[in-house]
Amino acid sequence: MELNILVGLVIAAVLISLLAAAINILREYERGIVFTLGRFTGVRGPGFILLIPVVQEIVRVDLRTITQDVPTQDVISLDNVSVRVNAVIYFRVLDPQKAILEVEDFAQATSELAQTTLRSVLGKHELDEMLAERDKLNRDIQEILDSQTDRWGIKVSNVEIKHVDLDDSMVRAIAKQAEAERIRRAKVINATGEQQAAQKIAEAAKILATETQGMQLRYLSALQDIAGGERGTTIVFPFPMDMVRGLIPGLDDADGRSSGKG
Numbered sequence: 001m002e003l004n005i006l007v008g009l010v011i012a013a014v015l016i017s018l019l020a021a022a023i024n025i026l027r028e029y030e031r032g033i034v035f036t037l038g039r040f041t042g043v044r045g046p047g048f049i050l051l052i053p054v055v056q057e058i059v060r061v062d063l064r065t066i067t068q069d070v071p072t073q074d075v076i077s078l079d080n081v082s083v084r085v086n087a088v089i090y091f092r093v094l095d096p097q098k099a100i101l102e103v104e105d106f107a108q109a110t111s112e113l114a115q116t117t118l119r120s121v122l123g124k125h126e127l128d129e130m131l132a133e134r135d136k137l138n139r140d141i142q143e144i145l146d147s148q149t150d151r152w153g154i155k156v157s158n159v160e161i162k163h164v165d166l167d168d169s170m171v172r173a174i175a176k177q178a179e180a181e182r183i184r185r186a187k188v189i190n191a192t193g194e195q196q197a198a199q200k201i202a203e204a205a206k207i208l209a210t211e212t213q214g215m216q217l218r219y220l221s222a223l224q225d226i227a228g229g230e231r232g233t234t235i236v237f238p239f240p241m242d243m244v245r246g247l248i249p250g251l252d253d254a255d256g257r258s259s260g261k262g
Contacts, residue, residue: 024049024058031096032058043096061096065157066107070114072165079126084165089114089145095153103152110149110156117144118161127166134161 026032026045034041036056051058072086091110093099099106121141122130138159145156
């Protein structure tokens with residue numbers, strides 16, 4: 001009697017385990033690659049999947065976007081500067097059948113391909129381009145990866161270069177270059193300002209040369225500025241009478257009468 005109970009329990013356990021193996025539930029973002037006696041027999045899911053135990057097996061594939069860090073790579077730029085670069089890639093499975101049948105581990109294969117592509121693309125550019133044109137480099141890397149992973153059913157949607165690390169000597173050299181560029185720009189701006197000021201002074205001189213009274217007023221204004229700046233100091237300047245004649249009406253007539261009397 002006890003033997004029959006034990007046999008019954010064993011049979012029940014086997015049936016329960018077979019039933020558990022036969023029933024599979026796939027989430028909305030999952031697909032199942034079904035193999036029957038080792039041969040591919042279709043893509044299932046999402047939802048409830050019933051398999052024949054022992055005869056059939058299923059491999060689950062996640063269709064969500066996968067974020068993967070690309071390990072830091074040593075890159076020599078086109079202008080022979082050694083830098084360390086790392087990046088992050090975003091990809092997802094479009095064709096579960098290809099992702100399982102065409103490559104052993106699609107995530108690892110995509111990561112390895114991203115590393116070699118990163119070194120290859122960045123090695124064709126100078127350091128200034130790596131630092132200033134990251135968006136363009138990101139697009140170039142993404143397009144190359146996407147074209148090569150298409151045969152695996154993988155879509156690389158984006159690539160972002162995270163860091164471009166330089167050694168201390170190169171950082172100091174770039175700082176010196178930036179400082180020299182700032183000095184150059186300051187000198188250019190100063191020279192441009194002096195050129196514009198000289199042009200305005202030349203234009204003003206031409207106007208004053210044609211207006212005698214304007215020149216006289218400018219002379220008087222300069223004297224007033226000098227006198228106001230140094231209070232308590234007497235400054236004597238020669239004062240041409242021609243300027244006074246232009247400013248005081250009737251002075252010419254008085255001078256003429258005085259000359260006549262003499």
